[in-house]
Amino acid sequence: MGIHLALLQTDIKFCDFEYNAAHVIEMIADAMEKVPRPDVIVLPEDWSSGFSDEMFHHMEEHIEQIDGPSVTVLRECAKQYSVWIVAGTARTYICGVFYFDTHFINREG
Secondary structure (H helix, E strand, O other), X not given: OOOOEEEOOOOOOOOXXXXXXXXXXXXXXXXXXXXXXXXXEEEOOOXXXXXXXXXXXXXXXXXXXXXXXXXXXXXXXXXHHOOEEEEEEEEEXXXXXXXXXXXXXXXXX
């Protein structure tokens, strides 16, 4: 007995959240069909939008709230499949400060 991990490496399209989210949803669904089923799914850094030096200089255009679309998609998947999800780097803005976050989402979303 142990913990089973699924490490997903995505083909990120720069600044195309809809494509990236759809691709990750599909990859999570595929991972959950494996035997043994994963207990934890791990996504790469910047899975939802990619990153560039240019983006860094205009970060205010590429942030989302803590309950924004990136986390919402993952919360729905975690709940649907009853799986933990670790997702690297969503850029959030809280109380005037930018944060680069890694989210740990439990089985209940």
